[in-house]
Amino acid sequence: MVGRTYAMFDTSLGRCGIAWSDGGVIGVQLPAMREIETRRELLRRFPDARERTPPAEVAPAIDAVSSALRGQSHAPAGLQLDMTSAPPFSRRVYELLQRVPRGETVSFDEIASRLGMTGVIHSVKQAISRNPFPVLVPCHRAVPSPGETSGAPTFGGIVTRSRLLALEGALAGRGVTLFDALLSLAPPPRSAESA
8 A cells, every 4th residue: 555545434323434555544524414525624734645445454444433423333453553754742642532432421531530631621522522533532522511512523524413422322311302313214224135
């Protein structure tokens, strides 16, 4: 593999994008209203990337994003994220977020505390806002304060934090939302065998 490459893929919420390098996945783009907008945003982030069929090493990441957007648990084995362009502090935040269990949230303040640092809430927020790996590094589980679930995840397109948390069951006590009702009416994705 030479340079950066990307591919678009289908999920239950729309077309997503993924970019990778020799070191692993370098970015995920969640769906916008139209595929062209998703692609445009991905290429804005990775202008030198060329479209290509994803290799086997990228399949676990695509499967993880697709599963998560269907509301299914995802624990990708063999997932390779290339974090070389992320600052060291951001990497620590991303590694911590990967350990936050599905269906749970953690506040920015608690992240700082778990990192053993005080007075870095703004830095935590900045790292989360720059997360290039939404869903794979579950920045949607990081909330400004306990119970605050508004806002969009990084590179989230039409997907909001509350949608992702609802899919994970983190908002179970809040009642059924319009999004939940529409999701329950959606047909199941077609399998490769039925195609």
